[in-house]
Amino acid sequence: MAQEDIFKKLVAHCKEYGYVFQSSEIYDGLSAVYDYGQYGVELKNNIKKYWWDSMVLLHENVVGLDSAIFMHPTIWKASGHVDAFNDPLIDNKDSKKRYRADVLIEDQLAKIEEKINKEITKAKKRFGDAFDEKQFRETNPRVLANQKKFDDLHERYTKALNDSDLNELKQIIVDQEIACPISGTRNWTDVRQFNLMFSTEMGSTSDGAMKIYLRPETAQGIFVNYLNVQKSGRMKIPFGIAQIGKAFRNEIVARQFIFRMREFEQMEMQFFVRPGTELDWFKNWKSTRMKWHQALGFGEENYRFHEHEKLAHYANAAVDIEYKFPFGFKEVEGIHSRTDFDLSQHEKYSGRKIRYFDPELNESYVPYVVETSIGVDRMFLQVISAAYCEEELEKDSRVVLKLPPVLAPVKLAVLPLVKKDGLPEKAREIIDNLKFDFNCQYDEKDSIGKRYRRQDAIGTPFCVTVDHQTSEDNSVTIRYRDSMKQERVNISELGRIIGEKVSMRNLFEKL
Incomplete structure (x- = not known):
């Protein structure tokens, strides 16, 4: 099945099973704004x-x-942000749709790269164990031709970005014959810069109102508070400040569900270091953050680092961690060495000294900063994309979310085999005992098979079935979502078995 079709099914699955809804749907929705449903909010919180x-x-x-x-x-x-927080945008005159020019070109690069990968995949099947990928890349005419196209386009695109040459960005789109995905035409406007910040007014009267902005990132809240935290917490450099919070950007919307939204949530950590040590710390956090992603078990081959083509005005090093979504490798986290730009700017504009006194050096200085920034919503989409699975079984098929148990919204479903003979009461008793430690769900509707399938689709890692034998020996059947294997255990063992599987410690020990 095509990856695009899988992604459409994934989006439909998120709505059907209470993960993500279109915001304001009964009023025909609000573009690029989404609400998280009953299971979505649990996964997001985890x-x-x-x-x-x-x-x-x-x-x-x-x-x-x-x-x-x-x-x-x-x-x-x-x-x-007031002067430089812009995206290069281009409109298609026929569809009236607006796009980011850099994204259109990056998608074109991805298409060329995909052609190379298809040639390699075909050759691997043809030659089997004898296949030498390095030699194939260096000798195959089609691969070499496409690689040259990629390199030439990449070099031209990178130069245009670094030079902020909007005319050249448009010319690349024209020369590459990039068409609008909606109209299929190449009737483009010029590329223009567009500021992404939402503005509003604060004040009780129109004359006294002050123009303010909804924050486009959470980092600045950390920078302006860094000295408050350092002094009140007696923090010594190096130290970090972590924050999770909402941010707002008037994005030009890509057709990729919650990947890019106008209202989104960030998880950021700003790490304050002694000047001259920032690149060592950048390397350290780069490794640490990749381990954090890979600990979830979605396959190391599905992650990669992507060096920035153009460094932001504040950075001396920057890299993205990308995950292989159904629509290709895309950024889920950025790691940046921001130098002392932000703190120095706030010193300049506020007129306040916000320096750190280093007792080891007996001097004061503006710290340098290494940032790790990850979008909660993108991470949510990455987890759901990796977990979504359609399996063909002997007699039927199933759709299952193979979520890491520690992240699963519902940890345990308790199912009475029938709605009589005291089995529902026993099931409720089990839930009443375990609900203090785990998010549990009771389900008695439909056959046991249909209930298993429903919990598979939700992503519940464990189902416990209460049957007539339970009344005799206090045992239940526990079914494991991924393998579908079942085993008989005593009710008293459930807390230990599930607790071991869903403990955050299982992930932390891999870091």
Whole structure:
């Protein structure tokens, strides 16, 4: 099945099983804004807990913060967002749709790369164990031709980005004959810069109102509070401040569900270091963050680092961690060495000294910063994409979300075999005992087989069936979602068995 079709099924599955809904759907929805349903919010909270605890519990020198969404407007002038927070946009005159010019070109690069990968995949099947991929890449005429196309386009695109050459970006789109996905035509406008910040007004009267912005990132709330945290917590460099919070960007919407939204949530950690040590710490956090992703068990081959084509004005090093979504490798996390740009700018614009006194050096300085920034919603989509699975069985088929048990919204479903003979009461008793430790669900509707399938689709890792033998020996059948194997265990063992499987410690020990 084509990856695009799988992604459509995934989006439909998220709605059908209470993970993600279109916001304001009864009013025909609001573009690029989504609501998380009863299972979606549980999965989202579990992802946030995995990130938060891996940062704050596992690192003695990382603490938390929750800063306000509304901030003084001069902050965004100091950070460069007022003047430089722009995307290069291009409109198709026929469809009236607007696109990011850089995304259109990156998609074209991805198509060329996919052609190369298809040639390699075919050759692997043809030659089997004798296949030498390195030699094939260096000698096959079609691969070499496509590689040259890729390299030439990549070099031209990178130069245009670094030079902020909007005319050249449009010319690349024209020369590559890139068509609008909606109209199929190449009737493009010029490329223009478009500021992504939402603005509003704060004040009781129109004359006294102040223009402010919904924050486009959570990082600035950390920077303007860094000295408050450092002094009140007696923090010594190096130390980090972690934050989870909402941010808002007036994005030009890609057709990729919750991958890019106008209202989204970020998990960011700013790590303050001594100047001159930032690149070592950048390398360290790059490795640490990749381990965090790979610990979920979705396959190391599905992750890669992507070096930035153009560094932001504040950075001296930047890399993305990309995951292989059904629509290709895309960013889920960014790691940036932000130098001292942000803190120095806030010193300049606020007129306040926000330096750190280093007792070891007996001097004060503006710290350098290494940032790790991950989108909660993208991480949610990555987990769901990796977990979604359609399996053909001997007699039928099933759709299952093979979520890591530690992240699964519902940890345990308790199912009475029939709705009589005291079995429902016994099932309720089990839930009443385990609900303090796990998110449990009771289900008695339909046949036991249909209930298993329903829990598979939700992603519940364990189902416990209460039957007539339970009344005799206090045992139940526990069914494991991924293998569908069943075993008989005593009710008293359930807490231990499930607790061991869903403990965050299982992930943390891999980091």
